[in-house]
Amino acid sequence: MFKVTFTFESGEAVEAFATSGENLLEVARKTNVAIDAPCSGNVVCGKCRVKLVEGNVVSKKSSHISEEEFAAGWRLACASTVEGDCTVLVPDIAAAYKSRMKVADLSSSDEIRIFETAKEQISEAGIAFTNNLSRISVKMNVPTLDDTMPDNERLMRAIKAQENVDIVHLPYSVLRKMPDVLRESNFSVTCVIGKTKNTIFVYDILPENDESAICGLAIDIGTTTVSALIIDMETGKILGKASAGNGQIRYGADVINRIIESQKDNGIQKLQDAVIKETINPMIAQMCASAKIKTRQIYRMCVAGNSTMNHLFAGINADPLRMEPYIPAFFKTNSLYASDLGITVHPDAHIIIAPNIGSYVGGDITAGTLVSMIWNRPEFSLFIDLGTNGELVFGNSDFMMSCACSAGPAFEGGDISCGMRATDGAIEACTIDKETMEPTLTIVGDPGTKPVGICGSGIIDVICELYLNGIINPKGKFVREGKRIKRDKYGMGSYVLAFEEEAGSIKDVEITEVDIDNFIRAKGAIFSAIRTMLTALDFDISMIDDVYVAGGIGSGINMQNAVNIGMFPDIPIEKFHYIGNSSLSGAYTMLLSKEAEKKTYELAQNMTYMELSAVPGYMDEFVACCFLPHTDANLFPSVVLR
């Protein structure tokens, strides 16, 4: 056994043991050292760069590491095997996805406005915001030698009489507390109940006048990012909000790599653990601590995610999703409870799952469609969710059609050498001076935060600025030279947004031609999907009344720049609306309102799914889109170089 020491920019270090010849990325995974591996360790993406400080590691060379970098110690963890004791530096950027969980400061109204707006709009459409969770006071006669009815019968009879129902369920969790709570409260208690027609399910038994909030948990499980809200189910108030990188990132950036990884030994369990034990449970713990509630006060959950995320979350084999005929295990299910999945909330908490409508259009989209409100308007609207998959819904109150395109993780900073999530240190916006080519950066985080990498909205800006300033050509190749333009030995260019000394990183923060190429393919996938779907419906771009943009790309997205690079159609900019994380907003509304939940099932039922790859001409359309802004400049009349 050899000793592997992982050190970090913070100065911290973690020790691990490895057998001779063991893969360095695998050693990191089993030690829970976060190293992103969007390509799942297949020497493709080049994100798992680490620096060998000392010791014995044997690495294959790869195009991701230049000769100079190799000489300086840079290695791909996935292409390296341990052959002796060694010390390896893991740069912050290598774990940018798995960056620290962020619990929101709810004193800022910005954090919750978007959810309140969703709730208001849905209410205005006539959907009642009621759910069947409530608290009741139950008073019983105190038992005596002449009244020896057992506790459970006493409690059930009192509830039946008071609530006028025939069936009362006391689950084990309640049965177990019951004798003590009844006696401590002298047989006057508070019960948290769920009432359905003739039946009451007792979730909890509490002392008389206990006023602990009855809480719910809404979660958006993104391929890259997991976000959650804790909600007071009686008032709708948001009590906590957090987001974190999806712990599954180390098993691949996209759903296909995750599914492949899940097919390995014990893989389904590993992927489920990565999202539940490593990601969701710690988020719940932190949010509850911050909101000063107990995790057991969470009595219901609603989860929105794409079909693969839903399957892996539930620990259910997702392989059929990627194999013809692409059959999911479920579109919707009522069978899941917190205790089944080991989620650390109340064990009997029911898990509502926003319904999937196909292998590639999941609950994130149905939940998002609900809050997009496009189903409630006569105007034709386009809803775009920019996740690791790009998903689109087009329609109005009469019809809706959806499709998915595999945009890849570029919008969330994946597939980009210095890409990261929109969290502290991310460049989220950028302008570039045409003459000096010097950038002006906006960084996520407190003032003074140094740039670590670049997130989706920042990449759009950088590529737009490089293009409009004539620094790159429509194919994304560098055509100017200067201090910030680097060239490798093959002549491939890159633009340095922040030199090592300016950056909060041990490496220049830059964008390379490969990054630009990846991003152009991602934006091309979106635009070609829009065109293909509209054409199939006999619609023209000019007929779009509104565009609702959602997703982890961040509120900083500059819509004009997105049009300029040919990602969004060239229609008046006021038609674009950023609606935030609509998947999470949708989960929030489904949790709070039984009618909203029902409405979402109805939307899912009525939405037509179009399989893009089956549409003739889609690939040609895609190829034509892999250009700035498009090979057909007539589609983007408003875009002119500076």
Added chain:
Amino acid sequence: MFKVTFTFESGEAVEAFATSGENLLEVARKTNVAIDAPCSGNVVCGKCRVKLVEGNVVSKKSSHISEEEFAAGWRLACASTVEGDCTVLVPDIAAAYKSRMKVADLSSSDEIRIFETAKEQISEAGIAFTNNLSRISVKMNVPTLDDTMPDNERLMRAIKAQENVDIVHLPYSVLRKMPDVLRESNFSVTCVIGKTKNTIFVYDILPENDESAICGLAIDIGTTTVSALIIDMETGKILGKASAGNGQIRYGADVINRIIESQKDNGIQKLQDAVIKETINPMIAQMCASAKIKTRQIYRMCVAGNSTMNHLFAGINADPLRMEPYIPAFFKTNSLYASDLGITVHPDAHIIIAPNIGSYVGGDITAGTLVSMIWNRPEFSLFIDLGTNGELVFGNSDFMMSCACSAGPAFEGGDISCGMRATDGAIEACTIDKETMEPTLTIVGDPGTKPVGICGSGIIDVICELYLNGIINPKGKFVREGKRIKRDKYGMGSYVLAFEEEAGSIKDVEITEVDIDNFIRAKGAIFSAIRTMLTALDFDISMIDDVYVAGGIGSGINMQNAVNIGMFPDIPIEKFHYIGNSSLSGAYTMLLSKEAEKKTYELAQNMTYMELSAVPGYMDEFVACCFLPHTDANLFPSVVLR
């Protein structure tokens, strides 16, 4: 920290660590070294005798250890504290209750005849032996690109159409397996289902033509002994049978001590773990291994036990059972599932609990009453369950009355210095020659097994023989001398059944005046309960048509000897019937037959409970019974000395 080495007669040894002054019994408990402590470590029962081999232990003296024994190293573990490294010998008899689990050899028809008889008799009374578990074949269309219904919907629709029901529940355990089983079996599968009116609960999904048995588990949780059967739910065939000491024994011999122990820190969990994790789960594992079935094939359970055992099994506070007004948490409950309690069978297995009818008359008696058949006959029958508590039911097809008396654990060998359960090495029967006073012993186990201790039926025989041969007087005091009569320095006598050199033990197997006194009180409790209940009903002993005797005392019980010592009424011996472990037989029938389950609830509902301690004259009656056979010899006309 000091090192404590526990050695055993087998030569094995276990090491533990103890802080200075730590109680030796507590050290054994936390190390899982089995040392019986019927009095729960209160220096009362004297059962936790161990021998100090070397080292530093400080022990209080007690009447249970003579000066000579103390000098030889004998100590009570509960009265000793560790004050340095030490080695302690734990004799086999000190762990007699916690003796090894016994998996029955089902090739012997004796083992199962008693259950088959119960089933036959109940069937003859018109109760159908059907339950709602069954297997069905389900064939679905194989999905295609044109038929992309998700797996769960495909399966549910097929079941609804085929079985003509509206509701199909697919629990998480099924959802999780479903995609793989469907594809391995090309969408033709076998489902294990439970059908109720309009609803089907799918317990399992298996490959087409899978013929694994659908199994159930019946358990009798006795205070001292736990017994269980694995049953084929489709045929009723018994596939496995086992019994073991209840792991809770180390927390006290009787229910009161157990409840007191459960009130200590984390006590409820400890008591639950002792019976489930340490006792029931290992029994299930061994029975399943022996029957070659998987533990997950057990889809339903039925548990019969007294009220305290039911509560502690369910991990529910039992303290209110022993405090006025003596209110249980439940008489019956439908809320328990295997996964709630961590029982290693199918996680969705429902746990049927034989109903309690009061704090001291539990499911063991209601289940036992069912198989006693007294509810189905016009004749007046008495049903006696000789457990750690003695419980009686008297009545016929028109009425039934029950009562409980605290007989103590003597019938199962508790409260007796060399007492043990009726397992290998136990003296189960005995005759004594009037002249030579030499005993002839019958030992449980293979021929040649040496006596280790004495079980309930053996104690009845020994006391009867000692009394009829004039070796002890009606008060249980020794009145003859001889080789086998020992006297301590106070003149207290004992009778040696096997000297150390004859015994499989490191100590003489004997019965002392204290043991005899304890046993006389136990048999007195039974007889006084019979008399008191009959008198209250205006019945006379001569009006009893039949007596059904059940319990762990063993099939070896000599009814005539039990009459001779005044434990059972002096009526013709052919009226007595030993019906074995009626609690387990009852659980077996309730598991197999929904109608039998319903009948048991009905019996429980209709049975009147008499609180003996509230009946004037009961204590006088009890005192009069503490005599061989009774202070009123007219009650036992057939008993004459030899």
